Structures are given as structure tokens and as C-alpha cells.
Amino acid sequence: MSAAEEFSNYPPEVREEIARTRQVVSDLHAELPRNGLVVWTAGNVSQRVRIPAELGGAADGSADLLVIKPSGVSYDELSPEKMVVCDLDGTMIHESPHKPSSDTAAHAYTYKHLPHVGGVVHTHSTYATAWAARGEAVPCVLTMMADEFGGPIPVGPFAIIGDDSIGRGIVETLSGSRSPAVLMANHGPFTIGKDARAAVKAAVMCEEVARAVHVSRQLGDPLPIEQKHIDSLYDRYQNVYGQK
Amino acid sequence: MSAAEEFSNYPPEVREEIARTRQVVSDLHAELPRNGLVVWTAGNVSQRVRIPAELGGAADGSADLLVIKPSGVSYDELSPEKMVVCDLDGTMIHESPHKPSSDTAAHAYTYKHLPHVGGVVHTHSTYATAWAARGEAVPCVLTMMADEFGGPIPVGPFAIIGDDSIGRGIVETLSGSRSPAVLMANHGPFTIGKDARAAVKAAVMCEEVARAVHVSRQLGDPLPIEQKHIDSLYDRYQNVYGQK
Amino acid sequence: MSAAEEFSNYPPEVREEIARTRQVVSDLHAELPRNGLVVWTAGNVSQRVRIPAELGGAADGSADLLVIKPSGVSYDELSPEKMVVCDLDGTMIHESPHKPSSDTAAHAYTYKHLPHVGGVVHTHSTYATAWAARGEAVPCVLTMMADEFGGPIPVGPFAIIGDDSIGRGIVETLSGSRSPAVLMANHGPFTIGKDARAAVKAAVMCEEVARAVHVSRQLGDPLPIEQKHIDSLYDRYQNVYGQK
Amino acid sequence: MSAAEEFSNYPPEVREEIARTRQVVSDLHAELPRNGLVVWTAGNVSQRVRIPAELGGAADGSADLLVIKPSGVSYDELSPEKMVVCDLDGTMIHESPHKPSSDTAAHAYTYKHLPHVGGVVHTHSTYATAWAARGEAVPCVLTMMADEFGGPIPVGPFAIIGDDSIGRGIVETLSGSRSPAVLMANHGPFTIGKDARAAVKAAVMCEEVARAVHVSRQLGDPLPIEQKHIDSLYDRYQNVYGQK
Numbered sequence: 001m002s003a004a005e006e007f008s009n010y011p012p013e014v015r016e017e018i019a020r021t022r023q024v025v026s027d028l029h030a031e032l033p034r035n036g037l038v039v040w041t042a043g044n045v046s047q048r049v050r051i052p053a054e055l056g057g058a059a060d061g062s063a064d065l066l067v068i069k070p071s072g073v074s075y076d077e078l079s080p081e082k083m084v085v086c087d088l089d090g091t092m093i094h095e096s097p098h099k100p101s102s103d104t105a106a107h108a109y110t111y112k113h114l115p116h117v118g119g120v121v122h123t124h125s126t127y128a129t130a131w132a133a134r135g136e137a138v139p140c141v142l143t144m145m146a147d148e149f150g151g152p153i154p155v156g157p158f159a160i161i162g163d164d165s166i167g168r169g170i171v172e173t174l175s176g177s178r179s180p181a182v183l184m185a186n187h188g189p190f191t192i193g194k195d196a197r198a199a200v201k202a203a204v205m206c207e208e209v210a211r212a213v214h215v216s217r218q219l220g221d222p223l224p225i226e227q228k229h230i231d232s233l234y235d236r237y238q239n240v241y242g243q244k
Numbered sequence: 245m246s247a248a249e250e251f252s253n254y255p256p257e258v259r260e261e262i263a264r265t266r267q268v269v270s271d272l273h274a275e276l277p278r279n280g281l282v283v284w285t286a287g288n289v290s291q292r293v294r295i296p297a298e299l300g301g302a303a304d305g306s307a308d309l310l311v312i313k314p315s316g317v318s319y320d321e322l323s324p325e326k327m328v329v330c331d332l333d334g335t336m337i338h339e340s341p342h343k344p345s346s347d348t349a350a351h352a353y354t355y356k357h358l359p360h361v362g363g364v365v366h367t368h369s370t371y372a373t374a375w376a377a378r379g380e381a382v383p384c385v386l387t388m389m390a391d392e393f394g395g396p397i398p399v400g401p402f403a404i405i406g407d408d409s410i411g412r413g414i415v416e417t418l419s420g421s422r423s424p425a426v427l428m429a430n431h432g433p434f435t436i437g438k439d440a441r442a443a444v445k446a447a448v449m450c451e452e453v454a455r456a457v458h459v460s461r462q463l464g465d466p467l468p469i470e471q472k473h474i475d476s477l478y479d480r481y482q483n484v485y486g487q488k
Numbered sequence: 489m490s491a492a493e494e495f496s497n498y499p500p501e502v503r504e505e506i507a508r509t510r511q512v513v514s515d516l517h518a519e520l521p522r523n524g525l526v527v528w529t530a531g532n533v534s535q536r537v538r539i540p541a542e543l544g545g546a547a548d549g550s551a552d553l554l555v556i557k558p559s560g561v562s563y564d565e566l567s568p569e570k571m572v573v574c575d576l577d578g579t580m581i582h583e584s585p586h587k588p589s590s591d592t593a594a595h596a597y598t599y600k601h602l603p604h605v606g607g608v609v610h611t612h613s614t615y616a617t618a619w620a621a622r623g624e625a626v627p628c629v630l631t632m633m634a635d636e637f638g639g640p641i642p643v644g645p646f647a648i649i650g651d652d653s654i655g656r657g658i659v660e661t662l663s664g665s666r667s668p669a670v671l672m673a674n675h676g677p678f679t680i681g682k683d684a685r686a687a688v689k690a691a692v693m694c695e696e697v698a699r700a701v702h703v704s705r706q707l708g709d710p711l712p713i714e715q716k717h718i719d720s721l722y723d724r725y726q727n728v729y730g731q732k
Numbered sequence: 733m734s735a736a737e738e739f740s741n742y743p744p745e746v747r748e749e750i751a752r753t754r755q756v757v758s759d760l761h762a763e764l765p766r767n768g769l770v771v772w773t774a775g776n777v778s779q780r781v782r783i784p785a786e787l788g789g790a791a792d793g794s795a796d797l798l799v800i801k802p803s804g805v806s807y808d809e810l811s812p813e814k815m816v817v818c819d820l821d822g823t824m825i826h827e828s829p830h831k832p833s834s835d836t837a838a839h840a841y842t843y844k845h846l847p848h849v850g851g852v853v854h855t856h857s858t859y860a861t862a863w864a865a866r867g868e869a870v871p872c873v874l875t876m877m878a879d880e881f882g883g884p885i886p887v888g889p890f891a892i893i894g895d896d897s898i899g900r901g902i903v904e905t906l907s908g909s910r911s912p913a914v915l916m917a918n919h920g921p922f923t924i925g926k927d928a929r930a931a932v933k934a935a936v937m938c939e940e941v942a943r944a945v946h947v948s949r950q951l952g953d954p955l956p957i958e959q960k961h962i963d964s965l966y967d968r969y970q971n972v973y974g975q976k
Contacts, residue, residue: 039452130460135467143675187387208527216618283940374948431875631919696771704862711867
């Protein structure tokens, strides 16, 4: 069954967007082991498939879809057609030999309640997870942290799989922060972005600053950065950095 | 001499299973350096060859065989035909230019006394070995630890090569624990699984959680996870996670 | 438009030197991820294009050019023609779809005020950045540090992007030191050299000694090295080491 | 000039042995970056060329030669014909565009005074160098340390390049120890072996145990191993381990 046939109750434009998104999500998973963020089958990347109102979508994005990694499959064996497609309740909308990631409910909840979010990443990257295990936010003591996170990386509540509690913890914590990353207590980081690539970048940067600030703190207290400087760095980076 | 001729006192089904297992064990060794668990020739993977009663095996598995790495051979030079086949007393049952790993007695003892175990892995991975050197169990403060280990990773006794003492220490420690990993004091981790692949996964996860909890502890005390949450996470992961 | 046409108001010798320098700078960027100094698009290498007086240059080097990485482009996608060429006020002197690195002003200021400098590198390498976050110089307690740095690696002031303050901090700090590396507070290392390759080497060595001294300090106080020995090691290494 | 012509005052058997040793030493250098022991051009491997008395050698080995890395050449650019050949006073015995490693005098002194030594390796590997910077021996608290080193890894004196002091420090420290590795204070490890391969293995193991014991010590005191157990492990490993 081709991807087009597989989603035959969606118009061709949506089916094409699903196919394109499965390729993107499959490819981006390679960045997680490459950047040392995951071991074995841990970690997952997802991306929203936006469905415009004229193609049957909802104005608030609640009828959008998400594409995510299958559960427990190794990074070497991923391919676009193995990526799983779910609605924003986390229910799989096609037949597949693969179940979606066990973290799908948390991704779906995030897309449903944060319409501007186009990508979500979850890892157990070592240093971010170490801060999460202490339930301690990473303080903003590096200019590159001010650039990317605009302040500390906050901690979310302890929550276990089985209901909405992880998703709610992510959404509530990130709603009160500039940071695209949240450290779920005793668990690990979740990151968001305008698309999956931006969320992967945030996951990479989150681990790097968690590590550098950890190392710095091992031998003393890092110097604080004044709030006005954090604001200025964040503003410039979000608006000026990179190519148009 | 072909593998079939080599084990001519076994029926063809067993000879085929030996050949298949040698391939699996040879291939899985590549995961140890790839995941940073070993240096030089250290570390070894083995897998049980089950011999059903109708093919001359024993009901309690005591007539089974094991396939293990040759001693002191570098990871680059491993191949299926170099893998050594032993009985569960650790005695080599074929002619070969290669001696079995010097840890074979510990693997054999484990298979003999834990009939459900199908794979065993031993490494000196850095962080797990560091906990082992202090004789300190890794506390269960991460959700991924609750998933995979169902509680702390326990410490086994100090024991030296030369008699059954390493094997006994592994079996006694693991018999009283959900954990598929034990940290032998001053030595390093041994892990078990339903097959060699599962034992390799446990070795990878053991090092990762030993590292993340170490890092977390360097700057304070990780938050404990309530026992009921550990139980719930362990139960879900063992029964629901991954593909069928 | 070829590189030659692109810079048609410069004589052919300068245009060839620009082309050669773009190749060198593009290639050297591969050393940053290879040596673990950067994640994602962070970090940048530049090299001076010297313009002799007879080809229209200035005696004090102030009419020279610099070649630098484009802003926010990933390491995999770099190529010579994407390298950006600026004057020593940091102004781009050609049309290009790429903007220069957001650190260009700091590089340009350094070339303008330190005429002997032929290459500049900036990274956020983890251990160097950790010292920078505490505002603490790396003490000279290793012979390889005496060789390469001739003393401690000094700390520069906190400075934010937007004016000359980073460049001034670099130049003032390095002017009073033998070290080719400065740790800008809360930010990260900048290194200099006679060309870009030498500055990359200094960036690699800076991270390595920051890491080794950090690790040493974690369990006690490193032994000091007497100043006369530091002087002797530095002198030998600068004058005798390596091939002619 | 071919290798055979290059050393025309030596008999053909010695010229062949020189050629073979240059290949071995060139190849083994790849193990240093591969095992994370070196950055940039740091580190070097050498091997003795034994000249039997009947071919013009001396009974005490003092007329032997050594083959070593050229100074300041990057690991990517090494090849057999770039390896430098010296006598045991450290004097180069052939014409070459390459100077020998700046550590050649220390290697030569070691071969001259320890006739059983066939290979020497020097690195600045991070954790071993960190212990060396504190002038602190690595205590023997791991079974794999007892296996390979037979006790603690000792510290040698602070010594600078320019006379025999590094070589003397190595020889005096190792003469009183089972260990094939010595940590030269504020400098880094030197290791020895029956050939260059064995010395490389000792360098790899030295860094690994320096790292594991460091990590263990960060959170408490490792358990001591009784001397009788150290002796027993060392004896077995030296005499039984590995293939014949």
C-alpha cells in the first residue's frame, strides 16, 4: 500500500505533506545518535502535519496530524515508511506493523495545546537528565544559553506515562518560559520548535549547555549574567542570527 | 573442518543452531565498542544454545551449550568461526586455535543456575565500574532506570577468577533483584537477558544510567522516585513497550 | 559569477589569494566538529587576506580583508564559495546570499589592531567555556600548556554583541599575555595564530588543557610549575618543535 | 632513495627489519587518536630494532636502533617512510626531511637502560595527565588494573626536555614497579612493552583505569583490593590470558 493509498480519506495535498513529513522525521532521527543524545532505541522526534481549513482542517489546529518514531525500533532501522502517523489524541490513523513511540501521548498533547509548535523532541541526554533527576533548573550563565533559551531551562513536574500528566507538565512549564526546552523531573528533556529541525536543535543545545554549566559548577559558582544582557542577547539571536 | 563436521556428535538441528548462534554472538560484539563500553580486547558476549530433550538435551537446560568470544582477540578480528563453544561447565567442546574468554566460567555458571537466561554480557564500562569500585548500588532515580531495571542496580561480592566465586556472586545477587545487571565489586558489570541481544541492551543501559546518576549526584542529591511509581513504570515497560 | 569577477576591483593576485583563502577556511571548519569543539552551527574560523602595499594595501595592514564562515550554516553544508569576505571593519565586500558570522565584528577588530594575527577562531568548547563561565583563568600546571600557551590562559571581560566590546576585550587581554587563547567571560574561547590553521590548533589545545586541568582539580590541587621551567618549555617549543 | 639504500651500512637482514618496523610503528600511531589518547600532533610511538651480535649488534642491546614518529606531523599524514630511525643516543642515522619526535631522547634512554623493553609510547591522555598534574599515583582498586599493572600506576619526577632527566625518571620509576606505565609529573604517561603494540595497549589501559578510578573517587572512596588478590590476578593475567 503506498502512502497515498494509505491515507485515502485525506486530500492529495495532505497525503503529500504526510509523505514529506515522514521523510523529514525519519532523517532527523539520525541527528540524535550523531550528537550523542540517545542510546539504543531511546529518544524520539515528531513533526506536526498542518491541515488548512480549506482541506478539512480546524482553525485551532486540533485536526492536525503528527508523524513520530515507532516504539522500540533501533536507529539503524528507521525509514520513512516506518514512521507512524497519529491524530492529536495520539491515536494511530493507519494500519502499520509498528506501534507509535510510547511517548506519543505527550507529543500529541503538546501539539494540541500549543498550536504554534511544529516539532517536538524527547531524549534522555545525560547532562540534561542529571539536572532533571535533581529537579533543578539550569541557570542562564552562558551567552549561548541567553541566545537560544532566553533564560534558565525550567523543570517540569514528575509525571508518569499512562495519562495526560506528562503532556500537561510540558505545556504548563513551557507556557511560562521563553525556553524551548523543559526538564521533566527524574525523566529527561522535551524540546519544541517551529518544526522538527528546530526542536532537534534545541535538544542539542539543551544538552550542551546542561553539560557546560554542570562542568563549570563542579569547581565553583558561575558568574551570573544581568537580566538586561540576557534580554538583549535573546532578542538579537531570535531576530538577527542566521540566514534569511 | 566445517561447523557441521566440528560438532558431529550433535544432531543437525543443534549444529545449525550452533552456527546461527556463532553468527549472532560475533555480530553483537560490535555493539560493545560502538557504544563505548570496552577498550582494547576487554568485554565479552555469550549466548545459550538450547538443546531440547528430544534432541538429547536435559529438561533443566544443564546439557545446553554456550557460545562466547575467544580470549584476548581484538574486536576488529572477530568472526563467527572464531567464536568458542563450551558446555555449561565451561569446557570447550571442539578443537580450535582459540581459547574461550577468561570469563567463561562465570558465564557458564550463570546459564547452569538460571535456566531462563539466554544471554550474558560482561564489560568494564567506565561509570558502572566506578560504582562497582566503591561497592555502591546505583539508586533508582530515573524513569528509564525504573523501566529497564525495576529498581537499583545491585552490587555483587568481590570475587576473583579461578573458581566458581564470580558465577555464584552473579547468580545470588541477581536472584534477589529485578535488575538484569549486577556490579561485581572492584570489577565491573555483568548483565543477563532472554538472549544475547537483550543482555547487550542491558549493558548499554546500565552504563548510561550509571553515568547519568553519577553526574546528577556530583552536584547534589537526586530526587527519589516512590516505589509505587517504580513498580508501575517497570510493569508497563516489560509488558507494553516496543513492537510485538 | 566567478570568484575572480566577484572581486573585480582587486588586482588578480589578490583575487587569487581570496580564492585560496576561502578554500583553506572552508576546509579548516571540519576540524571543529572533528575535535569536538562545536555543536550544531556554533563556532567559526577566519583568516586574514594580506594585501601588500604594491597591490593597493596599507602598510599597517588596515586595508587587508578577512574570510569567515557564513552565519547559522551547518558544518556539512560549508563550501569555499559560501565563505564570506569582509573588510577589517567587518563590512561584507561582495554580493552573497549568505550573511557573515555574527561574530565577524570581533574577528575584524582583532585583525585591525593586531597586525601579526593571520587567523582567528571562536568556539564554545565545553571545558574552556566552563572556566569562562566562572571568569577563572586556567592555571599553567601542564608541560603542554607551558609549550603552547607559555602561562595561564587568561580571562577577558564580559561583553555583548553589538559594538566593539568583544573585539576590544580580546585585543586588550591578549596584548598582555603570551597565550594565543582568551576566555571571554560567560561566553567562550577566542584563539589567534599566524594563520587560521595555527588558530585552530590553539583552539584544540585550549579545550584539551582546560579539560585536563579541570579533571585534575576535581580531586585536589595540581602541582605548580616553576616560572623558569615554564619559560624554558615555552621557548623551546616556539623555536625548536616541529619540522622546519 | 629506497629504505634498503638508505641504511646501506647495515646488513640486509637489519635493513629489512627497519623497513618492517617503520610499517608497524606508522600503523600503530592510528590507535592513539582512535582510542582518544591524543589531540592534534601530540603523542608518539616507538619500537626497538634489535640487532643481533652476529649482525654487528652489541650483547647488551646498546647498538640497537629505534623507529619513532617525526616531530609535529599530523596523524593523517603519517606513513612508513616518514618514520625516523635513530640510534640509542637519540641521534638520527639517516637523511630525512623530517626531524624525530622531540621526545626521542626519553625513548632512547629507556631502550638503552632497559634491554627487555621493545616498545615505548608517550601521550598526554586526559585522565592520566590529570593524576600526573597532582603528582598522585593511581591506586589499584580495579581487577583490570591488577591484571595489567599489578599494582598502582606510579608517578615519576618533574623533568624538562633538554637533557637525560625525563629518560632517567622513566627508567628509575619503572625499575621499582610491575607497572608498564609511569605518570611523569605535570606532563603525562609513558608506557613500555615487549613491543610497540604492547606499549600501545598499556597506554590505552592506563587512560581507562585513570578515568574509571577518577570517576569512582569523585563520589567517595573506592574499596581497596587485598595485596594477595592483586598478586593472584596479576600472575594469572600475565601467564594465562589471551591466545598462545
